[in-house]
Amino acid sequence: MRIVKEAEERKSEILDAAEELFAAKGYERTSTGDILERVGIARGTLYYHFKSKEDILDALIERINGTLIAGAKKVAEDQSIPVVERIVRTIMSMKVDSGEDTIGHEVIQQVHKPQNALMHQKMQQSLLDGVVPVLAGLVEEGNAQGVFHTGFPLETTEMLVLYAVTVFDDRFQQTPGQMKKRVQAFIHHTEKLLGAKEGSMTAPMTRIFQQGF
Amino acid sequence: MRIVKEAEERKSEILDAAEELFAAKGYERTSTGDILERVGIARGTLYYHFKSKEDILDALIERINGTLIAGAKKVAEDQSIPVVERIVRTIMSMKVDSGEDTIGHEVIQQVHKPQNALMHQKMQQSLLDGVVPVLAGLVEEGNAQGVFHTGFPLETTEMLVLYAVTVFDDRFQQTPGQMKKRVQAFIHHTEKLLGAKEGSMTAPMTRIFQQGF
DNA sequence: TATAACCGACAGGCTGTCGGTCAGGAACAG
């Protein structure tokens, strides 16, 4: 039997199914057939709404990251909170790895696995594009307040975020010892690059890492 | 007609073909059929020597990066040259992007293109694993000589190399203005993180970037 | 003559296309 729905609703259903499947099996191992079956639609319908499998991935990433970044922005702009604390909260708001009912939780878990290179790459790029400007804005505020002293707020943030998302990543397998040293080094480097007082970032950043990066 | 060769020779032929094809069309768009045709062998032969398409990719990356890293190591260990200069030369020795007849030249060009997520990921990881320890060794030498002052040679190097290979990458499209600012920031950050004298890295690093990263 | 290297047909899976179908609202007549 044939069920007709509004385009946006169907699209959303398809994305829901894709999200679950990509989360469970990864992007490459999920076939469009799997998605069809789960949504309960025919091949043609899928390709009526999306032009390719990769198009589904793009839409899904946008849906997930859009929500994520929007939340981060909201946290970041609450000027009643001190800058450093706001940076911590902004980053925490995106800590999808640990929270349970966070948006896209399973997908981002899956992203770390060896397969899914494409998914990983796209999510990382999109996240970087979204997050770096927000955090860089906070760094500039810190500059203005005299908490930080960096001539390159954007580039500094870029460097720190890139390092963090790459190295503190499940794929980067490392012993707890290496991990601890990297965290230590990272905090030290953050202070150096931001021009923050030595030791001033230890406590806040430790909070971030405790929740598991 | 049937031509029999030694396993190593055939393997090498297959890798040659794969290298050319991956360079021209990328990994994902190259089919095993393309490789068969170019080498002039049958399907079964290919799978006699390699267990999967991805296995070919892995072998190819190892062949390319192995040569690259070996060369870099050689440059790095020539103790008659000052440390900073040796760092420059080591990096230059791997500047595959600009040289013409360098090993794996086209492949690495191709790697930057939007497709080929898997290839990009694997090459980057393998390069990082190979290069970082070598450069970190040089940083330690610099530390010992009092040119640098960093408590985390490995982690610092890791951060700098990771940033460089990611941001100064064709895929990261940016205007010449942004690029220039990023280079400027990068040099400044390098000095800060390595604990080098301010301005001391400008000239050497400019040489590196001039040859086009 | 043993076996390493080779062959090619074939199974099974996948993505994307395309001509055709159908539901349900708009428009219009009665």
Added chain:
DNA sequence: CTGTTCCTGACCGACAGCCTGTCGGTTATA
């Protein structure tokens, strides 16, 4: 207000065409 017609956005599923990896059988050569 009700019945009818028509239009079109949403939907269907068979199918073409590609792909990877397997396997039983074949041949060169040491």
